[in-house]
Amino acid sequence: MKRKTFAGSPCPIARSLDVLGDWWNPLILRECTYGVCRFDGFQQWLGIGRNILTRRLAQLVDEGLLEKRAYQSSPTRYEYHLTEKGYDAVKVILAMMEFGDKWQFKKGKEPIRLFDADSGKRLHPIVVDASTKEPIDPRNITAGPGPGFPKIQSIRRQRFGDNYIE
Amino acid sequence: MKRKTFAGSPCPIARSLDVLGDWWNPLILRECTYGVCRFDGFQQWLGIGRNILTRRLAQLVDEGLLEKRAYQSSPTRYEYHLTEKGYDAVKVILAMMEFGDKWQFKKGKEPIRLFDADSGKRLHPIVVDASTKEPIDPRNITAGPGPGFPKIQSIRRQRFGDNYIE
DNA sequence: TGGTTAAGTTTCATTATGAAACTGATGATA
């Protein structure tokens, strides 16, 4: 009975979950944005078991969200730094942060605040449509198969019905 | 050795992870946006074990992301519908979707497309700052303690150093 | 009488997690 993986799934959510759908990985990425980059740093801030941390870091490197950089030799030791892909994952985590702020804490009682490092202005991450810049209302969206959708018509129609497009 | 929970954590990310940091919950929410709302529907589309599904639905109801609505009596059967909070969680999942599209599939080969239900226009969820509407660059943000940050100065200073504010 | 649908439970083998102790290489201290 292996743990399920969504590595081959045609759903971008499922694929993201292989690396973000976990209790630890997003927190490790959070620590990275706070400037933590070494094994013991992650371990102490998160209280994660060292064996689990080892596995998670390896996975994040493997998936390309973190890269290992040697910062000394004899013995060689590594730091873990966010990659381009890793920084993109952080955006998802910022969305999580906003969700957490809104629903888990009283208004004005949020424990963490984000600022633009240049201007020093408060930042509030929200999810909008790229072209209109209007907030997305999940109540009002429709999903349909894209070019990469598997060519199994029955499932396609079953799932998307009238939204089926060739 | 209990599974760790972040229920009391002062981090909004950690708190969100208690419900979103899981392989199944985000997919269940995805199915909800696709219109699935019954036990067997979730089970068949996701291939999730029925025992696990039972637990996950209960958790999502418990956390207020889904609500149970009886759609028939004798025997009473329930449908699961997204709440206000649930729809907000979907926004996070849309951010995941964009991440998955960008990094897991070739450009123009994304398997799922989102549309505005009214206008029919393509939607691309991105994470921006609420006031400027500028995309957030995680490379250029700073975190500092907010009003809800625990009052343990040493940790506060350790973690946020110069960003410490009274 | 038997079959189907729906929404779960129960059981059990397999995995993953958490805690703590241990390793190995080096540098600093007494």
Add this chain to the structure above:
DNA sequence: TATCATCAGTTTCATAATGAAACTTAACCA
């Protein structure tokens, strides 16, 4: 020289979660 401390992991082992499949309950159908 002997001991301690740091860093980045492994190893071990008890406990918890997962996945698969069979079972249950309650009603309707023919």
